[in-house]
Amino acid sequence: MPLTNDPKIIGDEYDIIIxxxxxxxxxxxxxxxxxxxHEGRRLSILLIESGRDNHNDxxxxxxxxxxxxxxxxxxxxxxxxGNLDHCGREIxxxxxxxxxxxxxxxxxxxxxxxxxxxxxxxxxxxxAEDLVPILRKLENYQFTRDSNPDQSVHGFSGxxxxxxxxxxxxxxxxxxxxxxxxAQKLGYPIVADMQNMRNGVGFSEWPKWIxxxxxxxxxxxxxxxxxxISEHTNNGLTVLCEHKVxxxxxxEGRATGVEIAYxxxxxxxxPIKVKTTDANAPSHPAVSSSVxxxxxxxxxxxxxxxxxxxxxxxxxxxxxxxxxxxANVECLVxxxxxxxxxxxxxxGSQYFYRFDKDTLPHYNDYLGGDPAAMLxxxxxxxxxxxxHSMNFIGGAGRIRPTExxxxxxxxxxxxxxxxxxxxxxxxxxxxxxxxxxxxxDPQWTFLTPEYSYKxxxxxxxxxxxxxxxxxxxSSINALPEFRPQYLLDPRDxxxxxxxxxxxxxxxxxxxxxxxxxxxFHPPFSEASAARCIEYPTAEQRVEIANSxxxxxxxxxxxxxxxxxxxxxxxxxxxGTAAMRPRAQGGVVDENLNVYGVQGLKVADLSICPxxxxxxxYSTALLLGGKAAEIVAKELGLGMSDTSYNNRVLN
Ligand SMILES: Cc1cc2nc3c(=O)[nH]c(=O)nc-3n(C[C@H](O)[C@H](O)[C@H](O)COP(=O)(O)OP(=O)(O)OC[C@H]3O[C@@H](n4cnc5c(N)ncnc54)[C@H](O)[C@@H]3O)c2cc1C
Numbered sequence: 054m055p056l057t058n059d060p061k062i063i064g065d066e067y068d069i070i071i072x073x074x075x076x077x078x079x080x081x082x083x084x085x086x087x088x089x090x091h092e093g094r095r096l097s098i099l100l101i102e103s104g105r106d107n108h109n110d111x112x113x114x115x116x117x118x119x120x121x122x123x124x125x126x127x128x129x130x131x132x133x134x135g136n137l138d139h140c141g142r143e144i145x146x147x148x149x150x151x152x153x154x155x156x157x158x159x160x161x162x163x164x165x166x167x168x169x170x171x172x173x174x175x176x177x178x179x180x181a182e183d184l185v186p187i188l189r190k191l192e193n194y195q196f197t198r199d200s201n202p203d204q205s206v207h208g209f210s211g212x213x214x215x216x217x218x219x220x221x222x223x224x225x226x227x228x229x230x231x232x233x234x235x236a237q238k239l240g241y242p243i244v245a246d247m248q249n250m251r252n253g254v255g256f257s258e259w260p261k262w263i264x265x266x267x268x269x270x271x272x273x274x275x276x277x278x279x280x281x282i283s284e285h286t287n288n289g290l291t292v293l294c295e296h297k298v299x300x301x302x303x304x305e306g307r308a309t310g311v312e313i314a315y316x317x318x319x320x321x322x323x324p325i326k327v328k329t330t331d332a333n334a335p336s337h338p339a340v341s342s343s344v345x346x347x348x349x350x351x352x353x354x355x356x357x358x359x360x361x362x363x364x365x366x367x368x369x370x371x372x373x374x375x376x377x378x379x380a381n382v383e384c385l386v387x388x389x390x391x392x393x394x395x396x397x398x399x400x401g402s403q404y405f406y407r408f409d410k411d412t413l414p415h416y417n418d419y420l421g422g423d424p425a426a427m428l429x430x431x432x433x434x435x436x437x438x439x440x441h442s443m444n445f446i447g448g449a450g451r452i453r454p455t456e457x458x459x460x461x462x463x464x465x466x467x468x469x470x471x472x473x474x475x476x477x478x479x480x481x482x483x484x485x486x487x488x489x490x491x492x493x494d495p496q497w498t499f500l501t502p503e504y505s506y507k508x509x510x511x512x513x514x515x516x517x518x519x520x521x522x523x524x525x526x527s528s529i530n531a532l533p534e535f536r537p538q539y540l541l542d543p544r545d546x547x548x549x550x551x552x553x554x555x556x557x558x559x560x561x562x563x564x565x566x567x568x569x570x571x572x573f574h575p576p577f578s579e580a581s582a583a584r585c586i587e588y589p590t591a592e593q594r595v596e597i598a599n600s601x602x603x604x605x606x607x608x609x610x611x612x613x614x615x616x617x618x619x620x621x622x623x624x625x626x627x628g629t630a631a632m633r634p635r636a637q638g639g640v641v642d643e644n645l646n647v648y649g650v651q652g653l654k655v656a657d658l659s660i661c662p663x664x665x666x667x668x669x670y671s672t673a674l675l676l677g678g679k680a681a682e683i684v685a686k687e688l689g690l691g692m693s694d695t696s697y698n699n700r701v702l703n
Pocket of ligand 1: 072073074075076077078101102103104147148149150151152153154155156158159160161162163164296297298299356357358359361362365623624625626657658659667668669670671673
């Protein structure tokens with residue numbers, strides 16, 4: 054049985070154990086398995102995933118369900134909370150908990166890191182020129198808006214389809230059309246390919262990790278795991294779901310296996326349980342106290358994600374000796390960098406706008422879960438079309454500030470700009486993302502059916518503040534201490550103030566714009582020129598040319614406080630087991646080996662030493678691919694001839 058949730062029927066020893074069947078873990082397991090099969094060698098791999106199987110789960114396969122899946126009671130996530138005392142609030146972050154990880158539940162926005170992001174890591178084998186071939190191998194770029202795709206950065210026969218989705222194959226998405234109009238009014242270039250790793254500025258339609266024909270989400274388990282565990286393809290790959298690895302077993306300085314425990318996953322039919330923030334209370338869902346050991350002949354690779362990989366290391370005795378002492382865990386390797394250096398991308402807020410319903414189509418009924426709209430969507434999806442096959446994200450832009458804007462942002466940010474961004478024209482300061490979301494919150498009585506509502510989410514790409522996540526006890530059921538520290542460094546605020554102003558000017562120039570929903574904007578005084586505007590009718594709308602809102606010092610303070618109270622992290626966290634020299638707080642070396650232990654690697658986003666200026670799915674897949682190359686080389690397996698295509702995809 055290659056995929057099971059019953060540990061009694063799996064073996065007790067494997068060549069390689071991979072911990073965490075998320076974006077990186079699935080690619081790593083699938084690629085290695087394919088490489089071994091291609092060479093006629095048998096390689097036994099056990100992939101252990103704490104969440105349930107995602108095979109043909111309609112909420113995973115149908116892209117349009119992603120908003121609904123954020124409901125914590127559906128069991129796709131384990132949420133964790135952290136204090137933001139400097140902002141007077143706490144923040145909750147959703148941690149994926151399903152086979153496929155973030156790739157099963159993300160928003161499917163195709164975005165790639167800038168070339169300079171990788172070059173900045175200054176690590177042998179990890180420069181952009183080393184990594185682009187892997188990115189190309191992974192993707193099947195079918196974004197036909199880009200009529201002359203750059204073959205040097207895109208791939209056309211990989212397992213992950215990238216497209217505009219089936220609905221807008223021929224005509225331009227009306228949402229994106231309006232975005233283009235506004236971008237041109239503001240003097241921004243419209244670019245065919247914003248994801249060529251070189252464009253720091255520009256607007257385009259947003260490519261998606263969606264198949265252009267079937268309309269299916271391109272998650273890593275359907276691309277790399279399910280095709281490799283069928284009767285005909287299986288070559289020693291076993292997947293164990295609904296089990297958590299409690300810790301890695303380390304004997305005489307070598308990782309020899311793992312301890313696993315049953316991890317109960319909530320199903321849709323189970324009653325809602327109240328979550329608790331009491332650090333001593335068990336987390337939900339609870340993990341069984343009875344554990345089982347499985348041995349690894351060659352190595353253990355951790356791919357449990359930015360939140361969980363450092364906790365696994367710490368429970369295994371690898372981390373800061375002080376933290377381990379407090380948690381009552383024997384320290385085997387003193388590595389103070391474990392769990393530190395946590396970074397994410399931060400969205401100022403979701404800013405709501407009203408549009409002409411007749412001009413700009415909307416999917417309120419579908420997104421609100423209306424049963425008739427669902428039935429219709431089910432029918433359309435049989436042809437790979439309709440709202441199930443969409444992610445409702447039309448256009449987007451990558452923005453760098455003008456000289457005038459830089460002056461407004463103050464001297465501290467200016468110094469940062471000069472040191473970090475100025476000579477890296479491929480780095481944007483923030484991304485403006487224009488999308489649609491469910492509007493049926495009963496508290497939002499101010500949203501009326503005469504309009505179509507859209508939101509714009511600007512998110513900054515390279516925040517300076519660094520947070521941490523650490524265990525508080527040796528028990529896997531104890532909540533971690535999550536200290537995100539977002540916006541702690543004062544240089545992180547000016548980009549959000551600018552992003553707010555920018556997205557507002559932008560939306561005001563969209564042809565069907567009718568007004569700003571004041572409940573989702575900073576509370577400017579009524580006397581301020583910055584107050585929200587609304588046009589009662591289409592005829593009364595005034596075309597805005599060059600004039601921009603002029604903000605007073607008081608208005609800027611109002612924006613800052615609003616940002617602090619409302620910002621959220623966009624699930625792109627990374628950095629908690631950084632690939633750096635050990636003396637600089639590093640946790641892994643350039644071959645992903647954990648310092649001080651033999652046979653233990655980390656291969657998920659936690660290894661990124663610095664941020665990437667993009668949504669992170671592409672980078673997570675890349676890390677799985679890069680890890681596969683490293684491991685294959687160590688095992689004497691060739692990767693280059695591996696067939697990435699022509700597989701039966703389940
Ligand atoms: C809601 C959301 C929306 C997003 N939208 C986008 C987007 O539109 N575009 C984009 O590019 N990126 C997006 N991302 C980000 C992207 O999906 C993630 O960065 C990426 O999936 C991270 O990959 P990973 O392999 O590091 O971790 P994950 O994919 O999170 O994988 C970690 C896996 O390990 C498992 N695990 C954890 N602990 C254990 C344990 N102890 N034992 C066994 N298994 C364990 C988890 O269940 C999980 O499956 C989004 C993420 C989220 C959550």
